[in-house]
Amino acid sequence: MKILAINPGSTSTKIAVFNAEQVVFVSNIRHDVKELNYYERVIDQFDFRKSLVLQELEANNISFDFDAVIGRGGLLKPLQGGVYEVNDAMQRDTLRAMRSHACNLGALIAVDLASKIPDCRAFMADPGVVDELDDIARLTGSPLLPRISIFHALNHKAVARRYAKEKNCKYEDLNLIICHLGGGISVAAHRKGKAVDVNNALDGDGPFSPERAGTLPSGGLIDLCFSGQFTHEELKKRISGRAGLAAHLGTTDVAAIIKSIENGDEKANLVMEAMIYNVAKSIAALSIVFCGKIDAILLTGGIAHSDYVVSRLKKRITFLAPVVVYPGEDEMKALAASALGALTGELPIIEYS
Numbered sequence: 530m531k532i533l534a535i536n537p538g539s540t541s542t543k544i545a546v547f548n549a550e551q552v553v554f555v556s557n558i559r560h561d562v563k564e565l566n567y568y569e570r571v572i573d574q575f576d577f578r579k580s581l582v583l584q585e586l587e588a589n590n591i592s593f594d595f596d597a598v599i600g601r602g603g604l605l606k607p608l609q610g611g612v613y614e615v616n617d618a619m620q621r622d623t624l625r626a627m628r629s630h631a632c633n634l635g636a637l638i639a640v641d642l643a644s645k646i647p648d649c650r651a652f653m654a655d656p657g658v659v660d661e662l663d664d665i666a667r668l669t670g671s672p673l674l675p676r677i678s679i680f681h682a683l684n685h686k687a688v689a690r691r692y693a694k695e696k697n698c699k700y701e702d703l704n705l706i707i708c709h710l711g712g713g714i715s716v717a718a719h720r721k722g723k724a725v726d727v728n729n730a731l732d733g734d735g736p737f738s739p740e741r742a743g744t745l746p747s748g749g750l751i752d753l754c755f756s757g758q759f760t761h762e763e764l765k766k767r768i769s770g771r772a773g774l775a776a777h778l779g780t781t782d783v784a785a786i787i788k789s790i791e792n793g794d795e796k797a798n799l800v801m802e803a804m805i806y807n808v809a810k811s812i813a814a815l816s817i818v819f820c821g822k823i824d825a826i827l828l829t830g831g832i833a834h835s836d837y838v839v840s841r842l843k844k845r846i847t848f849l850a851p852v853v854v855y856p857g858e859d860e861m862k863a864l865a866a867s868a869l870g871a872l873t874g875e876l877p878i879i880e881y882s
Contacts, residue, residue, distance in 0.1 A: 530596040530872050534864040535582060535638050537601060537631040540565070542578050545861035546591055549869060555861065556585050571629050579638045598643040599868040600635030601860065602656020604628035607678065610659040610686055610724065611879045612871040615640040615651040619881040632657065652878075654867035655683040657731070661723035666818075679731040680715035681830070682724065687863030688829045688855045689719055704819045706812055706850070710832035711858060712781060713769075714738040716811040718818040726818050728811065732769040736807035739781035739832075742772035743807065774800065787837045805838060809845035816849050823850035830858050 536543040540562065546554040558581050568574045586593060600615070603623050613619065615636045623633050636653040643651035659682035667675050685707045686700075693700040701722035708716045714736050717727035728735025728743075737743035745768070754764060767776070775781050777800045789797045816823060826846060832838055833856040843852050870876030 530869060531594065532865045532868045532872075533586075533595045533598045533639075533642070534861045534868070535598065535600045535635055535642075536860050536864065537578055537634040537638070539631055542581060542631075543861060544582055544585060545865065546586075546595075547865040547869070550866070552862070552865075554589060554591055556589070558582070558585055571631055572624060572633060574631070575634055575637055578634055579641060582638065582642070593646065595643070595646055595649050597650045597652060597868040597872055598639040598646075599652040599654060599864045600637070600639030601632045601864065602653040602658075602683070603633035603636055604630055604679075605656060605658055607658055607660030608656060608881075609661055609879065610655050610682060612652055612654045612867045612876050613879050613881045614871075615643075615653055616881055619653070622881075650872070652868050652871055654864060654871075655686045657682055659686075659724065661725055662727070663725045666726040677729045677733060678724070678727055679729045679733070680717060680724070680727045681709040681711065681713070681730065681858070683860055683863050684709055684829055684858045685715070685717055685719070685724060687859070687866065688827050690866070691855065692825060692827055692853060703824045704822060705825055705827060706815050706823055707827045707829065708808060708812055709858070710738075710808070710828060710830035710838065712738065712740040712831075714741070714743075714808060714811075714830075716808065716815060718815040720818065726815060732765070736811045737773040737804055739774040739783065740770055740772060742768040742776070774804065783832055783835055783838065787835065801838075802841070805841050806845070809842055812846050813849060821849075826850050826852045827855060828852060829855040831856075833857070 530549055532547045534545045540560050542558045544556050545552055565574065604626050605622050619636055620640065623637055626633050640651035643649040657679050660678040662678050669676055689700045689705055689707060693703055705719040707719055713730040715727055715730035716735060717724040734744040778786060778797055780786065786797050786801055790801060812826060826849060828839060833854050839854055846852060867876065871878050
C-alpha cells in the first residue's frame with residue numbers, strides 16, 4: 530500500500546512516501562521566513578505549501594497514486610489518541626482552531642490531495658491535543674486552572690507501539706513512562722494504551738527544556754505579569770520560545786552547550802544539570818501512577834541522541850524500571866504506520882465529530 534505522509538512545521542514541510550512500511554522517498558522542504566511572513570495567518574499558507582508538495586513529488590518522479598494520504602494532526606479540541614479519517618467536521622474545526630500552528634495544515638492538505646485520487650483515503654493521527662487524562666490528573670488546586678494535555682502524542686504513541694512489538698506484546702497491556710526530549714519536553718504515564726497523566730509541553734507545566742520554562746513559582750509569575758516590564762505577548766514568549774536553555778544560556782543547541790561544559794563553563798554545567806534533574810523528577814513523580822509497577826521507561830526525541838544527557842538521566846531513574854532509548858522523533862514513519870494500520874484494519878479508525 531502506497532502512503533504519502535505530510536508534516537507541516539513552523540519553517541518546513543516534510544513529506545515522505547512509503548510502500549507499506551518501507552520508505553521510498555523523503556524530503557524536507559524548507560521555507561524562507563520572508564516567504565512565510567507574506568501570509569497574515571498560518572492557515573493562509575495552505576495553497577503555498579500544497580503546491581510545493583506537488584512540485585516536490587513531480588520533480589522526483591513520484592507518481593500521484595496513493596492509497597492514503599496522512600497529515601500531521603492539528604491543534605483541535607481535546608481528542609482520544611488514534612487514527613482519524615479527515616471529514617468535514619475536522620476541516621471546519623481546523624479552520625476555526627484557537628491555537629495557530631503549521632500543524633493545522635496537515636489534515637487540510639491531506640484531504641485535498643486525497644480527493645484528487647480515486648479510492649484514496651485521508652487520515653490524521655495522534656495530534657498534540659490527545660487528551661486521555663484521568664480525572665484525578667486533570668484537577669489542580671484552582672478550579673480556574675485545570676491541567677491541559679498537550680504533548681508529543683504522535684512520537685509517544687509510536688515508540689510505545691514499537692517497544693510493545695519488540696516485546697511481543699500489545700501497547701494496551703503495558704505500563705510505560707515515556708519522555709520526549711526535544712525543544713519542548715513531555716513526560717507521560719501510559720497506562721494500558723492511554724496517556725493518563727502528562728505535562729502540558731507547549732506552554733504549561735513540567736520540566737524546563739531548551740525552549741520552555743516549565744513549571745514556575747506561581748506567586749512570582751503573577752507579580753511579573755503585573756510588573757509592567759513585559760507585554761502579554763512578551764511574557765508568552767518568556768515561557769515558550771525564549772525560555773529554558775535559551776533564556777539561561779542564549780542557545781538551544783545542546784551539543785554546543787555540552788562542548789562549552791567540557792571546556793569548563795560552570796554556568797552551562799549547572800543549567801544543564803538542572804534540566805536533567807527536573808526531567809528525572811518528572812519521570813519519578815509519574816511512578817506513583819502505577820504504584821511503582823512500571824514495565825519500562827522510554828526516552829525519545831532529538832536530545833535522546835546525546836549520550837551526555839541520557840547517561841546522566843539514567844543514573845537518576847534506572848532504579849524505577851528498565852530504561853530504553855529511541856533517539857529522534859521519526860514522525861514520518863509514525864504517520865505512515867498509523868495510516869497503514871488503518872488501511873489493514875490493525876488500528877481502528879475513529880470518526881471525528
